[in-house]
Amino acid sequence: MEEFKVxxxxxxxxxxxxRQADEMRRELKKKKVFLLNLMSSPGSGKxxxxxxxxxxxxxxxxxxxxxxxxxSDVDAREIExxxxxxxxxxxxxxxxxxxxMTRQGLEGLDTQDVDLAILENxxxxxxxxxxxxxxxxxxxxxxxxxxxDKPLKYPLIFQxxxxxxxxxxxxxxxxxxxxxxxxxxxxxxxxxxxxxxxCAKTGEGIEEWADWLRGQVKEWKS
Amino acid sequence: MEEFKVxxxxxxxxxxxxRQADEMRRELKKKKVFLLNLMSSPGSGKxxxxxxxxxxxxxxxxxxxxxxxxxSDVDAREIExxxxxxxxxxxxxxxxxxxxMTRQGLEGLDTQDVDLAILENxxxxxxxxxxxxxxxxxxxxxxxxxxxDKPLKYPLIFQxxxxxxxxxxxxxxxxxxxxxxxxxxxxxxxxxxxxxxxCAKTGEGIEEWADWLRGQVKEWKS
Numbered sequence: 001m002e003e004f005k006v007x008x009x010x011x012x013x014x015x016x017x018x019r020q021a022d023e024m025r026r027e028l029k030k031k032k033v034f035l036l037n038l039m040s041s042p043g044s045g046k047x048x049x050x051x052x053x054x055x056x057x058x059x060x061x062x063x064x065x066x067x068x069x070x071x072s073d074v075d076a077r078e079i080e081x082x083x084x085x086x087x088x089x090x091x092x093x094x095x096x097x098x099x100x101m102t103r104q105g106l107e108g109l110d111t112q113d114v115d116l117a118i119l120e121n122x123x124x125x126x127x128x129x130x131x132x133x134x135x136x137x138x139x140x141x142x143x144x145x146x147x148x149d150k151p152l153k154y155p156l157i158f159q160x161x162x163x164x165x166x167x168x169x170x171x172x173x174x175x176x177x178x179x180x181x182x183x184x185x186x187x188x189x190x191x192x193x194x195x196x197x198x199c200a201k202t203g204e205g206i207e208e209w210a211d212w213l214r215g216q217v218k219e220w221k222s
Numbered sequence: 223m224e225e226f227k228v229x230x231x232x233x234x235x236x237x238x239x240x241r242q243a244d245e246m247r248r249e250l251k252k253k254k255v256f257l258l259n260l261m262s263s264p265g266s267g268k269x270x271x272x273x274x275x276x277x278x279x280x281x282x283x284x285x286x287x288x289x290x291x292x293x294s295d296v297d298a299r300e301i302e303x304x305x306x307x308x309x310x311x312x313x314x315x316x317x318x319x320x321x322x323m324t325r326q327g328l329e330g331l332d333t334q335d336v337d338l339a340i341l342e343n344x345x346x347x348x349x350x351x352x353x354x355x356x357x358x359x360x361x362x363x364x365x366x367x368x369x370x371d372k373p374l375k376y377p378l379i380f381q382x383x384x385x386x387x388x389x390x391x392x393x394x395x396x397x398x399x400x401x402x403x404x405x406x407x408x409x410x411x412x413x414x415x416x417x418x419x420x421c422a423k424t425g426e427g428i429e430e431w432a433d434w435l436r437g438q439v440k441e442w443k444s
Contacts, residue, residue, distance in 0.1 A: 042263045042347050042376060043368025074374055095317060095348040123375070124348050125264050126317040145367035145390065146265025152296055153345070154264060168367065171396050 017131055021099035024106075024134030033111045034217040035102075035119065037135035039157060041150075042123035044143040045167040047075045048200040049209075050120060054082040056210035061115035061217060066105040068097055068122050075120060085109065096127035099134040116217050125150070129157035136220055143168040144175050148182035151189045158189035165209060166197045239353055243321035246328075246356030255333045256439040257324075257341065259357035261379060264345035266365040267389045269297045270422040271431075272342060276304040278432035283337035283439060288327040290319055290344050297342060307331065318349035321356040338439050347372070351379035358442055365390040366397050370404035373411045380411035387431060388419045 028035055040046050054063055064085040067076040076088040087109045091097065097105070102119060111117055119135060121128040140161040142150055145168060151158045158164065164186055166179070179197065186193050194212060198205030250257055262268050276285055286307040289298040298310040309331045313319065319327070324341060333339055341357060343350040362383040364372055367390060373380045380386065386408055388401070401419065408415050416434060420427030 041265060041345075041368075042372055043365075069375060074371055095346070122348060123263075124317070124346055126344060126346050127349065143265075143367065145365065145393070146263075149296060150264055153291060171367070171393065174393050174396055 017098045017100070020103075021132035021134040024099050024103055025136060028134070028136065029220070031111065032221045033106075033114055033117055034137075034220040035106070035117045035133075035135045036213070036216075037102075037119045037121055037128075037133045037138045038141070039121045039125070039128045039138065039161070040123060040141035041125050041143070041146055044123070044141045044146065045200045046120050046123065046141055047078050049141055049165060049167060049198065049206075050079060050118065051082045052200050052203060052206045053118075053210060053213065054079070054084045056206055057116065057214065058083055060214070062113050064109045064111060064114040064117045066102075066109055066117065066119045068105070068120060079120075085114065091122060095122055095124050096131050097121055097133055098131040102133040102135070115221065116213070125154040125157050129154070129160050137162045137216055139163045139165065141165045141167045142182070144171055144177045147175075148177050148179070148185060151182070151185035155189050158186055158193065161190065161193060163194040163196065163209075163212060165205075166195065167200055169197045169204065170199045170202055239320045239322070242325075243354035243356040246321050246325060247358060250356070250358065251442070253333065254443045255328075255336055255339055256359075256442040257328070257339045257355075257357045258435070258438075259324075259341045259343060259350075259355045259360045260363070261343045261347070261350045261360065261383070262345060262363035263347050263365070263368055266345070266363045266368065267422045268342050268345065268363055269300050271363055271387060271389060271420065271428075272301060272340060273304045274422050274425060274428045275340075275432060275435065276301070276306045278428055279338065279436065280305055282436070284335050286331045286333060286336040286339045288324075288331055288339065288341045290327070290342060301342075307336065313344060317344055317346050318353050319343055319355055320353040324355040324357070337443065338435070347376040347379050351376070351382050359384045359438055361385045361387065363387045363389050364404070366393055366399045369397075370399050370401070370407060373404070373407035377411050380408055380415065383412065383415060385416040385418065385431075385434060387427075388417065389422055391419045391426065392421045392424055 068089040073088045079086045089105045138161045196209050290311040295310045298308050301308045311327045360383045418431050
């Protein structure tokens with residue numbers, strides 16, 4: 001039906017990263033450290049969500065955060081205020097983290113006493129999705145202003161995520177965002193995805209998210 | 223002052239792309255085709271802004287659009303309705319376009335009768351900024367919900383852009399977004415950047431943007 005031309009541009013080949021990622025998960029299991037990889041677009045509210053998550057869980061478990069950023073440390077400064085152990089990872093322009101880079105981060109963080117390690121990946125819906133970081137679970141945030149069609153346009157990240165947080169639901173009245181359409185679009189990509197609408201700013205939905213995460217950490221450490 | 227550690231992770235080395243980009247600009251000058259590279263985060267309103275831009279300029283010049291997307295054609299379908307010549311570029315997972323990929327796109331589009339060619343780059347604030355596409359000018363969209371701190375966190379894209387459109391100003395009352403702070407943050411990265419607040423949905427500010435673009439095309443073709 002399309003009248004415009006579709007041109008397939010060649011893809012580059014990535015080095016094998018999956019084996020390293022699997023190996024890291026085995027080590028994390030042995031050390032009883034749960035690693036969550038948190039991905040999203042820039043400005044979707046990763047840091048605020050992370051702050052809320054730390055508030056909800058810090059009395060029950062020791063949390064360590066790796067803040068990956070091109071070269072600023074805005075987010076690490078913010079997260080530090082919430083009392084989590086934090087390390088800033090400068091990716092030197094790199095748009096994602098792979099398993100080896102994540103390993104460098106975990107070593108820098110020192111996970112000796114950490115129950116839950118969270119990697120705040122680079123704000124990007126494309127590249128981070130292509131690299132298994134070795135995390136036990138992948139989570140992503142899609143915010144209302146970004147639109148309900150994003151699962152159609154950035155399919156891979158929705159496929160690899162175990163949970164999708166739909167953030168900024170407080171501004172639903174001001175955007176053409178159809179929550180049911182969005183759920184449908186996510187489930188087309190990933191029928192097993194858990195979907196949790198939240199508002200990190202007001203705290204709405206954070207309890208459900210914290211419950212899910214608490215359950216995952218418990219299961220991993222058992 | 224920071225109490226968290228800062229770890230520098232190694233950067234990969236990119237192939238030399240600048241020479242190809244310069245060569246392409248020389249060819250475009252000869253052919254009198256103005257190429258605009260439009261970048262932004264996913265969901266910032268690139269496609270809607272583009273539709274408004276076409277509406278504002280289509281009676282004065284022939285416009286051709288290259289829609290780069292991982293693998294969907296949602297945007298090309300939308301743009302086609304506005305009467306521009308359009309080609310969908312599937313990047314096969316690639317997170318950016320370089321000069322060679324853009325050349326493939328321009329050939330596919332066929333710029334024989336085109337005055338203004340617009341590349342809608344992959345939605346990503348990181349990778350597209352690192353590759354000169356051969357465009358005459360770079361533009362980016364930052365939308366209000368993304369936050370006024372983005373120039374601090376994604377410095378390169380602000381450095382390479384000649385113009386920054388601040389979109390979705392209709393929702394300013396619902397977000398903690400300080401326009402003056404945002405301007406300041408952009409100008410730290412790029413003192414020469416032209417900054418135009420717009421609302422693609424309502425059309426506010428589009429005339430100023432169309433004026434700027436009209437002037438650029440005229441200058442390039444003269």
